[in-house]
Amino acid sequence: xxxxxxxxxxxxxxxxxxxxxxxxxxxxxxxxxxxxxxxxxxxxxxxxxxxxxxxxxxxxxxxxxxxxxxxxxxxxxxxxxxxxxxxxxxxxxxxxxxxxxxxxxxxxxxxxxxxxxxxxxxxxxxxxxxxxxxxxxxxxxxxxxxxxxxxxxxxxxxxxxxxxxxxxxxxxxxxxxxxxxxxxxxxxxxxxxxxxxxxxxxxxxxxxxxxxxxxxxxxxxxxxxxxxxxxxxxxxxxxxxxxxxxxxxxxxxxxxxxxxxxxxxxxxxxxxxxxxxxxxxxxxxxxxxxxxxxxxxxxxxxxxxxxxxxxxxxxxxxxxxxxxxxxxxxxxxxxxxxxxxxxxxxxxxxxxxxxxxxxxxxxxxxxxxxxxxxxxxxxxxxxxxxxxxxxxxxxxxxxxxxxxxxxxxxxxxxxxxxxx
Amino acid sequence: xxxxxxxxxxxxxxxxxxxxxxxxxxxxxxxxxxxxxxxxxxxxxxxxxxxxxxxxxxxxxxxxxxxxxxxxxxxxxxxxxxxxxxxxxxxxxxxxxxxxxxxxxxxxxxxxxxxxxxxxxxxxxxxxxxxxxxxxxxxxxxxxxxxxxxxxxxxxxxxxxxxxxxxxxxxxxxxxxxxxxxxxxxxxxxxxxxxxxxxxxxxxxxxxxxxxxxxxxxxxxxxxxxxxxxxxxxxxxxxxxxxxxxxxxxxxxxxxxxxxxxxxxxxxxxxxxxxxxxxxxxxxxxxxxxxxxxxxxxxxxxxxxxxxxxxxxxxxxxxxxxxxxxxxxxxxxxxxxxxxxxxxxxx
Numbered sequence: 085x086x087x088x089x090x091x092x093x094x095x096x097x098x099x100x101x102x103x104x105x106x107x108x109x110x111x112x113x114x115x116x117x118x119x120x121x122x123x124x125x126x127x128x129x130x131x132x133x134x135x136x137x138x139x140x141x142x143x144x145x146x147x148x149x150x151x152x153x154x155x156x157x158x159x160x161x162x163x164x165x166x167x168x169x170x171x172x173x174x175x176x177x178x179x180x181x182x183x184x185x186x187x188x189x190x191x192x193x194x195x196x197x198x199x200x201x202x203x204x205x206x207x208x209x210x211x212x213x214x215x216x217x218x219x220x221x222x223x224x225x226x227x228x229x230x231x232x233x234x235x236x237x238x239x240x241x242x243x244x245x246x247x248x249x250x251x252x253x254x255x256x257x258x259x260x261x262x263x264x265x266x267x268x269x270x271x272x273x274x275x276x277x278x279x280x281x282x283x284x285x286x287x288x289x290x291x292x293x294x295x296x297x298x299x300x301x302x303x304x305x306x307x308x309x310x311x312x313x314x315x316x317x318x319x320x321x322x323x324x325x326x327x328x329x330x331x332x333x334x335x336x337x338x339x340x341x342x343x344x345x346x347x348x349x350x351x352x353x354x355x356x357x358x359x360x361x362x363x364x365x366x367x368x369x370x371x372x373x374x375x376x377x378x379x380x381x382x383x384x385x386x387x388x389x390x391x392x393x394x395x396x397x398x399x400x401x402x403x404x405x406x407x408x409x410x411x412x413x414x415x416x417x418x419x420x421x422x423x424x425x426x427x428x429x430x431x432x433x434x435x436x437x438x439x440x441x442x443x444x445x446x447x448x449x450x451x452x453x454x455x456x457x458x459x460x461x462x463x464x465x466x467x468x469x470x471x472x473x474x475x476x477x478x479x480x481x482x483x484x485x486x487x488x489x490x491x492x493x494x495x496x497x498x499x500x501x502x503x504x
Numbered sequence: 505x506x507x508x509x510x511x512x513x514x515x516x517x518x519x520x521x522x523x524x525x526x527x528x529x530x531x532x533x534x535x536x537x538x539x540x541x542x543x544x545x546x547x548x549x550x551x552x553x554x555x556x557x558x559x560x561x562x563x564x565x566x567x568x569x570x571x572x573x574x575x576x577x578x579x580x581x582x583x584x585x586x587x588x589x590x591x592x593x594x595x596x597x598x599x600x601x602x603x604x605x606x607x608x609x610x611x612x613x614x615x616x617x618x619x620x621x622x623x624x625x626x627x628x629x630x631x632x633x634x635x636x637x638x639x640x641x642x643x644x645x646x647x648x649x650x651x652x653x654x655x656x657x658x659x660x661x662x663x664x665x666x667x668x669x670x671x672x673x674x675x676x677x678x679x680x681x682x683x684x685x686x687x688x689x690x691x692x693x694x695x696x697x698x699x700x701x702x703x704x705x706x707x708x709x710x711x712x713x714x715x716x717x718x719x720x721x722x723x724x725x726x727x728x729x730x731x732x733x734x735x736x737x738x739x740x741x742x743x744x745x746x747x748x749x750x751x752x753x754x755x756x757x758x759x760x761x762x763x764x765x766x767x768x769x770x771x772x773x774x775x776x777x778x779x780x781x782x783x784x785x786x787x788x789x790x791x792x793x794x795x796x797x798x799x800x801x802x803x804x805x806x807x808x809x810x811x812x813x814x815x816x817x818x819x820x821x822x823x824x825x826x827x828x829x830x831x832x833x834x835x836x837x838x839x840x841x842x843x844x845x846x847x848x849x850x851x
Binding site for chain 1: 539540541542567568588589612653654716719735761781
């Protein structure tokens with residue numbers, strides 16, 4: 085039976101529905117809940133330098149999907165659909181379905197791709213969850229994956245005159261770096277604040293890596309790797325994130341030259357922006373009733389996600405409007421949330437969002453973010469879910485909000501509960 | 505107020521009150537120590553006498569009591585809804601222990617309702633998201649109906665032996681008809697969103713509210729398709745289950761906090777009594793007493809209120825006998841009040 089505290093909170097919920105109901109409702113366990121039974125990722129490694137530099141998207145996917153198949157101990161025939169969040173790869177739909185088959189899933193397991201730039205991984209989670217909610221499938225796998233080494237980001241393609249002459253649509257031609265400067269300029273985010281934010285990301289990531297906090301997030305990847313000096317190809321097993329520069333301080337970052345001197349205030353540098361990185365992450369989803377039936381371990385719950393648009397020229401501040409929107413939808417307040425995983429596309433937007441929402445910095449990206457770990461575009465949305473669940477487990481906390489800004493002017497946010 | 509009677513349930517906070525369907529002078533009160541959060545429960549059997557209200561007997565239980573219902577078949581039998589998930593049947597001719605205790609619900613039982621037509625069954629509903637149907641003669645429940653949501657209230661239709669309803673924290677009114685064949689729908693025939701359905705093509709737009717926990721409901725005693733609901737959003741609504749998609753017929757706003765209990769008058773088809781966390785009991789008409797059209801013009805209104813309780817009012821019931829208007833209310837203030845609704849009209 086319920087404890088006195090639980091009974092009291094139901095009465096409090098009757099008296100104060102707006103305050104008490106959101107969190108307690110979110111923590112309820114119902115058979116229809118969309119739960120996560122496995123959440124893992126590959127190491128994140130530097131593009132063109134790191135361990136995954138010679139691994140194209142399909143090989144990266146095959147490795148991760150094989151790990152999921154083995155680690156989940158789930159009959160692969162039960163996985164009905166795999167949605168791959170990916171932004172850059174040419175022929176991404178070929179890669180997705182082919183990798184699913186090559187990774188040992190049967191021919192009945194379907195595949196699709198999701199692309200909404202940096203939110204693609206979270207969009208994949210939402211797509212699979214929605215399919216389960218709608219009854220289209222029972223079990224699905226959401227993946228985010230990006231090989232930025234083999235398919236670099238070349239920015240916006242040529243666009244029609246109607247777009248170019250439209251006052252807002254034309255902003256989509258602006259490179260991401262320019263939007264970071266727009267945010268820094270419009271909202272007076274200083275270089276010092278950005279460097280301090282970035283240094284903190286590095287320091288948190290360094291602490292987490294040295295303490296081995298991410299051990300339960302990461303599945304190793306065995307790849308062929310070409311030595312850039314000798315040209316020798318060898319087989320390597322990659323187990324660690326390699327983007328974290330130990331000993332980084334705000335002072336050391338302060339010495340780095342501006343990356344975009346052509347756009348005022350030129351506060352963005354290679355040190356306070358996200359790294360270009362390769363990596364992949366996967367989240368296995370099903371209803372609670374199905375998970376219990378299959379004896380799958382429930383590690384977390386997907387509680388919903390939402391998206392909202394804004395002016396493309398300041399796309400970075402997307403989380404500052406997407407997070408309030410998802411909190412409102414789930415009846416949560418900022419203080420109910422234990423961990424915020426906000427993608428650090430640039431320190432300018434990171435500083436602004438934390439400040440604007442009044443977040444406790446200790447709750448934001450406790451293991452560091454994309455500045456320290458890297459930002460494989462399509463992977464990030466799923467990677468943040470994996471990291472958030474692992475961090476909630478470590479802290480013995482419950483509720484995480486994950487959010488990211490999205491190129492072309494959007495923000496996406498989702499709410500997850502850990503059930504460790 | 506003249507003629508108001510009072511009984512102190514010393515050390516126990518009231519949760520439910522029910523007049524005996526057999527004797528006009530007998531009242532049962534389900535109560536709990538420490539506001540029902542932790543500790544014992546106590547079922548009082550009280551008599552209205554020339555010397556005021558006297559305790560005829562009481563039964564103590566291990567855990568809190570949240571509701572009670574008199575047997576419609578046996579004048580001495582009464583069931584209670586317990587915090588420990590059990591449903592217990594007491595015989596008031598006996599002492600101390602229940603004659604039957606059923607331990608099937610996995611969480612707190614919040615309501616019990618006796619079948620008024622087929623008098624050999626009753627229903628219970630629980631925080632565990634189920635409604636169970638029982639017979640006093642059977643060692644286990646007859647049927648379990650899932651709601652997947654904390655179910656604060658269940659009630660048999662007073663007009664049909666096989667129709668029952670529930671309201672729950674998911675903001676829905678459910679109607680079950682046990683005559684329907686057993687199937688995946690578990691006898692569910694209507695699922696009515698109390699807060700208002702999303703706008704649909706072909707239906708006129710109407711006011712919508714966010715979903716909120718529904719705590720209580722009651723079947724009208726004269727109009728067999730009318731049900732009143734209320735809960736956390738403080739608004740009392742009436743529904744006609746013949747037209748479940750039409751939304752509420754009457755909206756009766758006024759309570760300042762959640763409504764805990766509703767009871768239609770056994771004498772007047774339009775009159776309703778409510779008990780609320782705002783410490784008042786209120787008397788309402790749903791506006792159907794004059795012309796049928798009134799209700800659609802918002803003819804429902806508050807007729808009067810009792811402000812004598814000093815804590816949350818949790819239970820209220822009408823006396824079935826004698827002059828129309830006598831009722832009883834219980835509250836966390838550890839008092840049972842017996843009073844005449846006509847004395848508070850216009851207040």
